Amino acid sequence: MVAQDSHDHDAHGPHGNDPHGHAVHAHAAPTSFIRKYIFSLDHKVIGLQYYFLALTAVFVGMFLSLLMRIHMIWPTANLPLLGHIQPETYLSLLTMHGTIMVFFVLTTAPQGGFGNYFLPIQIGAPDMAFPVLNMLSFWTTFIAFVVILAAFFVTGGAPLHGWTGYAPLSALPSAGPGEQLGADLWIASIAIFCVASLMGALNFITTTLDLRAKGMTMMRMPLTVWAWFITAILGLLAFGVLLSAGILLLLDRNLGTSFYVPLVVVNGQIMGHKGGSPLLWQHLFWFFGHPEVYIAILPGMGVASQLLSTFSRKPIFGYKAMVYAIMGIGFLGFMVWGHHMFMSGMSPYSAFAFSIMTMAIGVPSAIKTFNWLGTIRGGRVRFQTPMLYAIGFVSLFVSGGLSGPFLAQPVLDIPLHDTAFVVGHFHLIMGVAAIFGMFAGTYYWFPKMFGRMMNEKWGRVHFFLTLAGTYAIFMPMHYLGMAAQPRRYSQFTELAYLQHLIPLNTFMTYAAFVTIGAQFIFVINLFWSMFKGPKANDNPWEATTLEWTTATPPPHDNFGGKTPVVYHGPYEYSVPGAPKDFVMQTDPATVTSH
Amino acid sequence: MPSQRGRVAPATAAGRRRYKTRGRVARGHTGTEAHMATFSSAATITDQAVKDPKTGRGSGGTRPPLPGGGGGDRGGGGSSDYGGRLRRTRLGLIVGLVASSMLFVSFTSVYIMRRGLPSLDDRTGAYVSDWLQVNLPTTLLLVNTFLLLLSSLTVELARRQITRQAALAPVRSIPGVSIGKERYFPWLGATVALGLAFLAGQWMAWRELANRGFYMATSPSSSMVYVLTAAHAIHLAGGLLVLLYAGATALQQKAVEDRRIVVDVTAWYWHFMALVWLYIFALLEFVR
Numbered sequence: 001m002v003a004q005d006s007h008d009h010d011a012h013g014p015h016g017n018d019p020h021g022h023a024v025h026a027h028a029a030p031t032s033f034i035r036k037y038i039f040s041l042d043h044k045v046i047g048l049q050y051y052f053l054a055l056t057a058v059f060v061g062m063f064l065s066l067l068m069r070i071h072m073i074w075p076t077a078n079l080p081l082l083g084h085i086q087p088e089t090y091l092s093l094l095t096m097h098g099t100i101m102v103f104f105v106l107t108t109a110p111q112g113g114f115g116n117y118f119l120p121i122q123i124g125a126p127d128m129a130f131p132v133l134n135m136l137s138f139w140t141t142f143i144a145f146v147v148i149l150a151a152f153f154v155t156g157g158a159p160l161h162g163w164t165g166y167a168p169l170s171a172l173p174s175a176g177p178g179e180q181l182g183a184d185l186w187i188a189s190i191a192i193f194c195v196a197s198l199m200g201a202l203n204f205i206t207t208t209l210d211l212r213a214k215g216m217t218m219m220r221m222p223l224t225v226w227a228w229f230i231t232a233i234l235g236l237l238a239f240g241v242l243l244s245a246g247i248l249l250l251l252d253r254n255l256g257t258s259f260y261v262p263l264v265v266v267n268g269q270i271m272g273h274k275g276g277s278p279l280l281w282q283h284l285f286w287f288f289g290h291p292e293v294y295i296a297i298l299p300g301m302g303v304a305s306q307l308l309s310t311f312s313r314k315p316i317f318g319y320k321a322m323v324y325a326i327m328g329i330g331f332l333g334f335m336v337w338g339h340h341m342f343m344s345g346m347s348p349y350s351a352f353a354f355s356i357m358t359m360a361i362g363v364p365s366a367i368k369t370f371n372w373l374g375t376i377r378g379g380r381v382r383f384q385t386p387m388l389y390a391i392g393f394v395s396l397f398v399s400g401g402l403s404g405p406f407l408a409q410p411v412l413d414i415p416l417h418d419t420a421f422v423v424g425h426f427h428l429i430m431g432v433a434a435i436f437g438m439f440a441g442t443y444y445w446f447p448k449m450f451g452r453m454m455n456e457k458w459g460r461v462h463f464f465l466t467l468a469g470t471y472a473i474f475m476p477m478h479y480l481g482m483a484a485q486p487r488r489y490s491q492f493t494e495l496a497y498l499q500h501l502i503p504l505n506t507f508m509t510y511a512a513f514v515t516i517g518a519q520f521i522f523v524i525n526l527f528w529s530m531f532k533g534p535k536a537n538d539n540p541w542e543a544t545t546l547e548w549t550t551a552t553p554p555p556h557d558n559f560g561g562k563t564p565v566v567y568h569g570p571y572e573y574s575v576p577g578a579p580k581d582f583v584m585q586t587d588p589a590t591v592t593s594h
Numbered sequence: 595m596p597s598q599r600g601r602v603a604p605a606t607a608a609g610r611r612r613y614k615t616r617g618r619v620a621r622g623h624t625g626t627e628a629h630m631a632t633f634s635s636a637a638t639i640t641d642q643a644v645k646d647p648k649t650g651r652g653s654g655g656t657r658p659p660l661p662g663g664g665g666g667d668r669g670g671g672g673s674s675d676y677g678g679r680l681r682r683t684r685l686g687l688i689v690g691l692v693a694s695s696m697l698f699v700s701f702t703s704v705y706i707m708r709r710g711l712p713s714l715d716d717r718t719g720a721y722v723s724d725w726l727q728v729n730l731p732t733t734l735l736l737v738n739t740f741l742l743l744l745s746s747l748t749v750e751l752a753r754r755q756i757t758r759q760a761a762l763a764p765v766r767s768i769p770g771v772s773i774g775k776e777r778y779f780p781w782l783g784a785t786v787a788l789g790l791a792f793l794a795g796q797w798m799a800w801r802e803l804a805n806r807g808f809y810m811a812t813s814p815s816s817s818m819v820y821v822l823t824a825a826h827a828i829h830l831a832g833g834l835l836v837l838l839y840a841g842a843t844a845l846q847q848k849a850v851e852d853r854r855i856v857v858d859v860t861a862w863y864w865h866f867m868a869l870v871w872l873y874i875f876a877l878l879e880f881v882r
Contacts, residue, residue: 237693244697277707
C-alpha cells in the first residue's frame, strides 16, 4: 500500500507540474460504497444526507410536540413506556422540540439539503467550491445531532431552558434536573452546529460567486439560488455570534466566570457568580436568533418563487424586485433582534427603534407576497402537488406574517409575549411555512433526485390534510393567546379562567394527531416512489433552469462532461413567438429579451 | 415567421420593456398579430453576443464567466484551472475571515458591555463595578507581538518564494531548458518556529497573569483576557497546522501549484491573525 502511494506521487514528476496532479479540489467518481454514500464529496449525496438527517430530526421533533400536546390536555395521563410526564419533563420536551426543529430541521433541510443538491446544478457548476469542506460540514452537523440526542440519556435528562437558553437558568447546573450534563451537551451541540453551519455558509458563498457557468450572471440566477446565497450570508454573520455566546455560557457554567449570571441565590445558597447580565446573553442570542428566522424561511421563499412561476407558466413577477426584497429582508433581519426583548427591560427609545425596524420588514415581505400573487394572476396554472405546496407556503406566510406587526409593537407585545399568541405566530411563519417550502421542494425535485415521480393522488391528500391540520393547530393559538393562555406552562387545566378553553385545546391536540398521521402518508409516498414510482423524464415539469437540462438523476459531475452555457434568465415562460411555452436557460437560438 | 425564430432579441432597453409586459399577455400569446409585431421588431444578434452574453447592470457578472469550474480531471485539463482554484481559495478565505471576525466582534461587544455593568455587592447592598483592571505583563506581550510580526514577515517571504517557484515550474519542465538553481530558504520552517515561539510566549503570559492573581474567574476583565487570547491562539494554531501540512506536502513532492495555493492562503490568514492580535492587544491595553 505504501509502495503504491509513493509510486503515485512519483508519477507527478519531480517538479509536480503534471496537469493531472491536482488532487486538492478535483475528485473522480468514487467506486467504493463508503466513499460513494458515507464520506462522499459529491454535493448531491451530501445534500441527500442533510435531507435524511433532517427527516429523522423532524420525526423526533414531531413526536416531542405530540407528547407536549397530550400532556397539556391530559396532564395526569399515564403514558405507555413514558409513564407520567412531570412538569420538568415537559420543559425538557419543549426545549428539545424547539432546538431540534430550529437547528436540525429548519436550518438543515432547506439550506444544507436542497441548497447543497441544487445550488451547484442551478448555476452550472460541477460541484461545490470546496467538496471536502462540504463533507466535513455535514458530518459535523451529524455529530451535533448525536450530541443533542445524547442529552436525553444523561443523568438529569435534557435541559429545561427552552431553545433560547436564557441565562441564568441555562448557566446554573443547580437550577434544575436537566441543567446538569444535559445542558452542557445542549450548548456543545449548538456550538458544533455553529461551526458546521459556518463551513457550509463559506462554501455556498464561494460557490455562488465563483463557480457560475458562462453566461450565468448574478441577475440570471434562479431565485432559489439567490435565496440560498443570501441565507448563507446571514448564516456567516450570525452563527459566529452564537458560537461566541455559547463559549461564554460554557465558561459561566464550568469555570465560574460571570458573564451572564448576576448575584443569585439557588435553594437558599448564594452562588459564586456576581455582576453578570442575563440581558447580555439575550442580546447575543437574538443577534443570531432573528437572522436565524430568515435562514429558515428564505430558502422556502426561493422555492415558492421558482414553483409559482413554473406552474403558472409565467415569468416571475418583478424578478429584480424579488432579488432586492430578499436582500432587504436579510439586511433588516440584523436590525431587529431587540423586538424579542421588549419584555426584558429596554429603554423605550431602543424599543421604539427596534419596533420601527421590525415593521419595516413588512415592506419587502409585502413586495414578495404581491409579486407571488402577480405571478399566479392570469397564468395557466397547473395545480400539481408541488404547486399546491407553493401556494400553501404563500398562504401560511401571509397568515403567520400578519401577526408580526402586532408583536412588533412593544405596547401589544408586552401583554401577548408570554402567551400562546406568539407560539401561533412563529409556528405558522417560521415553522409550518418553511416546512411547506421543504415539501414543495421535495415534490418538485424528487424526479430529478431519484429519477421517478411521486404519487400525485397521495401527494394531494397529504397536502390538504397538512394544510387543514396545521391551520387547525396553530390558528386557534392566536385566540388562546388573546384569552391569556400562557405559553411554556406545563399544566393549566386547573386554572379557573382557562376552563372554557380546554375544549379548544383538546381539538388542537386531536388536530395534531391527524396532522402527524398525515406525515406518514408523505414518508410512505417518498420511499415507495423511490423504488416503485413511474419513471420520470429529464424535465417532467417543463421548467427552464439548469437542473432540468441534465440527466435524471444527474451524473457525478452534474452535466456529464459538458459545461453548460447560459443565454436566458431563469423564468422564460410563455415567451411570445417561442416554439414551446418555456425557454431553457441554455437554449441558444430562440427568442429572448432579458 | 420561421426565419425569425433563429433571431434573438438582445438586452436592449426596449427589449426589457417588452419583457415586462409579457406576463400580462401570457395567456393568449399564441400567435396574435400584435405580439408577432413586437417580436419581429427585435434586432438580430451576432454570434459574438451569444457567446458572451450581456450581463445585468451591477450584477457582478462583468468578469468573464468561468469555463468548467470544477477543474481537475472533470473540467478537462487540470493545470488550466490552477488560477481559478487559487482565486476560489482566496475568496473562500476572505469569506471565512468574515466569519472569524464576527467571533471577535462579538467578544468585543461583550467586553465593552460587561465592563460598564454594575454589580450588586451582597454585603453592602450597593452597586459597585466588579471590573478589575488587569495588570497585564506588557513587556512580555510586546516581545510576543514582535515575534508574531516577524513571523508575518517570514510567511510573506515564503509566499513570495513559492509564487516564484510555481511560476517557473512550467519553464523547468521544458526539456533542455535550464534557468539555474535558486536557493530556497526555509521560510515556512522559520514561520512555524516563530509561531510556536509566540504561542509559548502567550502561555508564559498566562502563567504570569496567574502569578499576579488574575485567574479565569477573578473578574470579568481577566475572563475576557483569557477568552480573547485563547480564541486568537486557537486560530493561530490552526494556521500552524496548515503550514505544517504544506511542509509535509513539499516532502511528498506534491505539485508546487497545489502547495502554492495552500501557502498563499495561509499567509494571508496569518497576516490577518497578526492584525487581530494587534487589535486584541490594543483593546486589552487601552480599554482597561
